[in-house]
Amino acid sequence: MAGKSRMSGWLRRRTDGAPGSAAPVERDELTLAAARAGFPVAPAAHPENYGCSCGRIGCPIPGLHPLSLAWQTQASTDPQKVEGWLRTQPLAGFVTATGLNHDVLDVPAEAGRVALERLTADAAAFGPVALHGDERMLFFTATRGTPVDEDEWWPCELDCHPETADEHPGIRWHCRGSYVLLPPARLASGADVSWLPGHGPDLPLPEPLLVLDILSDACARFGYEPEAEPVGWGR
Template sequence: MGDGKGRYRGAGSGLPRESRLAGWLRRRSRDSEPDDSGREDLLLAVAAAGLPLAPAAYPVAYRCSCERIGCPTPGRHPVSFAWQTQSTTDPAQIARWAQGDPEANFITATGMVHDVLDVPLEAGRNALAKLLEQGIEVGPVAEVSGEGEDARALFFTQTRGTPEDEDEWWPCELDCHPETMDEHPGLRWHCRGSYALVPPSRLPGDHAVTWVRGPEHALPEPLTLLGALTDACARYAVDHEEAWPLHH
């Protein structure tokens, strides 16, 4: 289908009038363009809080800018395979990336400075209300809008580091790769070797990643949040008749 550009020149021009569909598509394109106001400032604030960033893909309609046919996670993955070594808090580099590709999303590499506890959005909202009511210090929190299990809440915490007894923890590779989100509706702990999108990121279907509590909040110890989050996820699983993810 043509895009309709240059087809309408007004009454009496002798050229065919632009179709309603072409006009609607162009208006939708304009309406869906990202609002760049404050985008770079938001990214620099994340970097200033010590969270390393790297460029990520972005949605093109319901496809992904990476142009991979059938990309399983459109707009949700890093651009470079070297994202772990590429990620940085250098404001000059982040500004160059942001200005060089105004549509790019950004991810933050976890397990170096911080981790991310990733839960269903409904469970996350319930847990956040409980934590704040109890006076527990909660750090940055972001929401990922979406349908069903795509809707998530992201709790940014200090990193667990590398415990001496690794058996006390579950490694990221087993539970929380971003590309396996539909397999793990419960809590996923993004730590070493993983990443999470940071606001302001856009997702297919007019969905987005936005801050509920910004990066100006200090990163808490993950264990101070873990009880409330696991309880909320357990209630969520029962309410939605979903089995807890025991197999990976």
């Protein structure tokens, strides 16, 4: 029960303290903190006038995609480069490229809450966790897709396109070739992307398979079945 109360407190503080939108100072500090932690970041679009700042009419994922098609090579942990983006693009959100220094296990929020209860009750170490609105939770882990593993790991199209999330609502393993929206950010729905209190990017990254096991059990409780081999699974 102690673990459940602690988790409820985290989520309650997040809801009570959620701002109407990410303040510039908060965005700058948290984005730089992520870069210092080794998360490669790149500028992203943001919701604008009921659409997307990218200017694409009918953009299917407003505010959920990088600004540049070259985001994989653009993504950087260089503080000077990141500070330049923050200065020249004051409204931009940021994505972090996965599969380089970290992976992300992306699950439905209801399953994520169950997993947090178990992790807390077991006193298990878990790293950065982000809340993606009220619908998803993002568990940041060590990566399984590094250049050394070039022949063993590959990106999965299912997990590389945010617009497929509604069609495939279970676990999405973001590894090489994928990205996630980095907190703090505002979604087109008006909800926020934010770090779980006390679980920001400064924490050590856990092994992905250990977290995956718990997340898989939690997802199974709600009937979410694996849709395909996620990013980072070997042959």
